[in-house]
Amino acid sequence: MNLRVSGILLCRFRNESQDGFINLIVSAVMVAVVVCCAVVAPQTIVFAQSSPATSVERNDSQRNRPPALEAGAAGELRRTDAVVADGATGEGSSPADLGSPTSKKLPRFLWNFGRANDSNFDDWPDGWQRRVGRRYPKYVKVAIVAKDLAVQQQLRAVDTMIIREWPRVRKQFKAAPVLPPSLTDALIDRYFKIELDGGLVMVQSPPVKTSHMYQYRFSVKIKTEGLRHDRARAEFVFVDERGDEVETHATESLSGTTAWKVLVLDRIRAPKAATGVFVRLVVEGAEDGLEDIRGEIGFDDISIEPFPQLQLVTDEAMGVHVVGNPVMVSATVLGLPRGATQVLFRLLDVDGREVDRQLSDVPGAEVTDPSEASARLDPPPGGARSSASQGMKVQWEIPRLSPGFYRVMASLQGRELRTLATETTLAVIDPEIGQAGNGSFGWTLLETSRNMPPRDLAKWLASVGVDWVKIPCWIEPTDTVTADRMVEASTRLQDVGIQTIGMLDVPPETQVPRYDIRGRRDVVASQLFRDVRVWQPLLEPVMSRLTLKIKTWQLGGDYDYSFLGRRHLQESIADISTGLQGYGQPIEVAICWPWTERDVAPAETSWSAVCRSGEPELTAEELDAYLTLQQTQFNGSGPRTWVVVEPIEKNQYDRNTRILDLTGRMAVVRKHHVQAAFVSNPRDPERGLLTSQGRPEEMLLPWRTTSLMIGNLRQVGSLKLRSKAKNVVFAGADRAVIMLWSPTSCEEQIFLGDDVHVVDIWGRQQPLPIEIIDGQAAQRVKIGPRPIFISGADPTLLAFRMSVNVEQEQVDSLLGQTQPIDVSFTNPTREGMYGTLRVLPPENWSFKEPSMAWELPPGKSTSLPFHLVLGNSAKVGTYEVALDFEHQTVPPKRFTVYRELMVGPIGLEIETETRLSAGGQLRVEIEMTNHSDATQSYDCMLFPQSGRQYQRRFITIEPGTTERREFYWNNAQPLMGTTMLLRAGEQDGKRILNYEIPVLR
Structure with a gap:
């Protein structure tokens, strides 16, 4: 029958020679359609009018339409029909490390803006909504369009010819549907297009049901053309059962002209309160309020893909464990895939070396059919959950670990499994290193830290070496619960010795419209505090409560330089300070100032502290130069100095470079009159100390170790070492610390005291035993590219060593003649000091009187004259002169100081x-x-x-x-x-x- 119908069609079109080529194409298409009709079920042919078999049931009555959004042309918010399951493939498929662990896939939700997404042919995705209002005009064109309009026109012509001939086909083939399939719908690739015209755009999809049993992979294709001010991004927004937004994850924003780019958000866990997720497409203007009047933006292939979830935590919520205690690791398997029976745990150190591993059985593991996944996306009626929905928990107790940074990795094991793995981090700390309290280093806390109980927050911050904290305090005046929590947090922080600073940077979202701000760039301190009639009524209830505990307040964030260039700045800050104080306690105000701008003279200031920062981060040498200049200009007078000191970007520098840079700048801070140095965003993905979940990043321990070792000490100089290793000496009233590093590994043999320990950058501490080397007591110190700290060094001995100096840098090569050599040193103690000095000459050198006795009053210096004679074989070059000191103490202390002396004609x-x-x-x-x-x-x-x-x-x-x-x-x-x-x-x-x-x- 197929051949007979095909023959009729071919004969007919053969007689119409004027349309020969197109008719030939139509004939071929008709033959193909008829053959399909003969072998494919009719209901699958009419795919343009029906949803895929795996579509989730619609329930429009449960949709909550957000304010300021209007429904699509269909007049109601409907569930999209673009739900692809099992065989879904394409750009949104899973990466190798998070692929579906079973042979079948969980349902994947996809908007590709084909005919299945636009069943009513109105060029608008079914069920989608668009925001219309101020700055969101309706005249900006937004619609589904074809990527190739010319091909679309040609295929429509073919569709028209097929429709004209379709009744003749149905007479010959009774099983054919009433209407033929549309070639245009089947073959044309469409996308969601926005044509800019001086306005912003925000559209969103209907929600897709989610479950906390799964982790999600979100992906979207975006292209831009001719954008100068506007930026485009996609947001994936989790909502609860009432439709309220719970959590938002945004892709990067694209501007300019960009070809189609796939943006992916991976391993996203649904919040426990979330029941669904929707897609929001956003076109936003520049921070200064400017918008593009020309340009195009395209969105395509928006995918939401669930995967079984493997959660990994330790028994310390923030991942900081005290040395000596075992670490309990828990892996929870949610949505247990088919064939998964075991969990492989691996423990890696900071250098990626495996420390330990364990293979554990999943208790109660059972075979799960992935075809039931759609049903598991919905919770059982009445909120009840099966035990499987709570997950299978597997635990691993790690024996005592030495201090350091670790990664714990877990992966599901079993038959027919692709990799499903996850990891977490932890830090093991030694609470005995360094000295906590009265330090100079701190953090600017994120708002998410408010969710932590104040007692736990204070304990955790103190354990990681934080001595100063800035807390964002701009809250609603009626939010007494948050205000009470902030007061309690300040109390707890002060109880553990942490200084607290209130920060007024960003008001609550509900207050922003009151400030008449044009764009996001204007959400800065100088604009927010422009009109006292606006901000004072909103802040007075908050300040009256918080100023009881918080004395110092910073206006704006750590990089908010908006007061720069403001006229009558001194009077303005004084007025703001008075307005904030209100009827509360007296307060001090701080502002931020960039390094690249000159300092304000003390007589022209009315603020108590200034926070200095800049982009990019200054190097240690640059920071030293700026602080030296500031000290020289104003002789230490004026507002107190704070600085921002945080790690450099991890995607641009290796770990050792980042560590050395950070510790070097922290050391510079302790050289100058800097009251505090802050990490402005501890959870920054590139420069932070913590992950986005608040667990340790690899830079946390270097920061902590440095903070605890030198935070309350002052930089006093450096030692001249035989190994040429670089070093900085820090000293306080009763203790001293040396920070040492070297580009190449080396060893220093030096006596530093009787009870000396070395602490590496990860906080591992070990004693340095005293050895007898060349007849003298000394310690062997191994030095490498990562800084180490020497604690327990004798402060008096270090100060004496640093004071020793050979006043002549060079002697002439006058063989056999006497030349003067003067050795000077200082008594750094408050008591008298006496002893002997013996000069040990190099080969072919001699001294007429190589040994001299000396005596020094407290705090005094002296210079001992020696007479050098070079032998006839003495050579030109640089030599090491050993100065052997013996202090007449009980017991006597003998040590050697080495200084270099050059031999040769001067010049x-x-x-x-x-x-x-x-x-x-x-x-x-x-x-x-x-x-x-x-x-x-x-x-x-x-x-x-x-x-x-x-x-x-x-x-x-x-x-x-x-x-x-x-x-x-x-x-x-x-x-x-x-x-x-x-x-x-x-x-x-x-x-x-x-x-x-x-x-x-």
């Missing part, structure tokens, strides 16, 4: 180079530069080893010039690796220069 610089040619000839080049004011002439003799004849050259160097001489040896291969001696005698002078030259290729 003469010697450089050498050796090179072996292919023919075996050695060239030795000697370059002499005269930096002095007098002409210098030398008779140079170069002595090789292996019995070769020396060579001789004369060289004269005028002031400020450079001269070169070359020496050549044939058959020089045996000289490789040896050392030549250059002996240069000054003409008409007393200098003899002995200089060693290593022979290299």
Whole structure:
């Protein structure tokens, strides 16, 4: 029968030669349609008029229409028909590490803006709503359009011809549907298009049901064209059973001209109160209120995809554990997939090395058919939940861990499973390191910290080394519950020694319209505090309660420089301070100021503190320079100084660089008169100390260790070490700490005290035993790229070591003649000090009196004169001079301080180079530069080893010039690796220069 119908159609179109080519296409299409009608069930052919079989049942009566939104053209909010299940594929499919662990997939909800999303042919997605109102005009064109309009027009012509011939087909083929399938609907790719015209746009989908049993993957395609001010993004909004928004997750915002880009939000857990999620497409203007009048935005392939969920937590909610206690890890499996029977736990250290692992059975694991997943998306009637919906819990008790940062990874194991894995972080801390209290480092807390009980919040902050806290306090005047919690939090924080600062940065959303602000950029302190008649009535009830506990208040966030350039700034801040104080307690006010702007003279200020910050972050050297300049300009007077010091971006720098940069800037803070240094957003994904869930990030422990070790000490200098390791010494009234690091690993042998410990950047502490090295007591300190801290060092000994100095940096190469060497040092104690000093000379050096006794009153300095004689074989170069001190204490203390001394004519610089040619000839080049004011002439003799004849050259160097001489040896291969001696005698002078030259290729 199919062949007979096809023949009739072909014969008919063969007679209509004027439309030959199009008719041929139509004939082929008709044949294909008839064949499909013969083998496919009729109800599946009419797919343009029906929903997929797996569509979730509509329940429009439960929809809550948000205010300021109007329904689509259909007049009611309906469930979208674009629900794809089981076989769904495409851009929204799962990544490998979160793929569906079963052979079948959970339902995937997809809006691709095809005909299934627009069943009434009005070019508007079914059930979607659009916001219309101020700044959201209806005249901005928003509609579903084809990506290729020309192809759409051609296919519509073909559809028209098929419809004309369809009655003849149905006569020959009775099973054919009344209307043929639309080729346009089946083949044309459509998307949701917005044509900008000077207004903003906000549209949203009907909600899709969710369950806390699953985690979700949200994806969307966005393209932009010609945007200058506007930005486009998608938001996935969880709502509760009443339709109220519970939590929002937004993609990045796109502007300018961008080709189709897939944006993904992965591993999103539905809040427990959420029963659904909807998509909100947002076009917003610039922060200054400007909007585009031209441009296009497209959205396509919006996907909501659930996956079984594997939750991982530890017995400390914030992930901070005290050393010595076991760590209990709990993995909860929600939506247990088919074949999952075990959970594999792995514990990794900060460097990714596996520390431990355990494979645990899932108790009560049973085979679950994924085809039942749609039913599990809805809770049972009456709110009852099966035990399966509560999840299967598997626990692992990790034995005692040493302090440090760890990652715990868990993955489901079983037959026919693809990977379903998750991870969490934890930090193990030693509460005994450093010294808490009266420190200088703190955090600006996020609003989410309010959800933590005040007692727990204070205890947790103190445990991680926080000494200062800024709390956002701008709340509704009627919100007494939050105000009471803030008062209690301030009390608890002060009980553990944490200084509290109130921050007035962003008012509640309901108050923003009262400030007559044009755009988000204007939500800044100078605009919010512009009209006292607006802000004072809203803040007075809050301030009257909170000023009882919080004395200092910051206007604006840590990067809010809006007061910069304000006229009559001194008077304005004074008026704001008076208005905030009202009938409450006296307060102090702080403002923010960028590093790049000059400081305000103290006489022109009315604020008590200024928070300095800038983008990008200053380096340690730049921060030191700025703070030094500030101190020099105003001699420490004026408002107290706060600074923002937080880690640099983790996507641009490696871990060691980030650690060294952060600790270096924290060390600079303790060098200057800075009252406090803040991390402005501890949960920042790039520069934070915590994850978005508040658990430790890898920079938390370096920050904590540095804060506890040096937070209440003052930087006093550095030691000159033999290893050349970089170091900073911090000291207080009764303790001292040394921070050390080196680009390359090295070891320092030095005596620092009787009870000394080393603390690494992760907070691991171990004693440094005393050894006898070269007849003296000393400790071996291993130093590397990550900073370490030496605690328990003797403050008096460190101060004495730093005071020792050889006043001459260089002695002349006058062989056999006496030259003065003066060694100075200071008594840093409040008691008298006496002892002996013995100079231990290098080879071919001698001192007429190498040992001297000395005695010093408290706080006084002295200089001991020694007389140096260089032997005839003494060579030019830099030498280490050992100064052996013995303090006459009970018991006596003996230690050695090393200082460098250069030997050579002052103003003469010697450089050498050796090179072996292919023919075996050695060239030795000697370059002499005269930096002095007098002409210098030398008779140079170069002595090789292996019995070769020396060579001789004369060289004269005028002031400020450079001269070169070359020496050549044939058959020089045996000289490789040896050392030549250059002996240069000054003409008409007393200098003899002995200089060693290593022979290299």
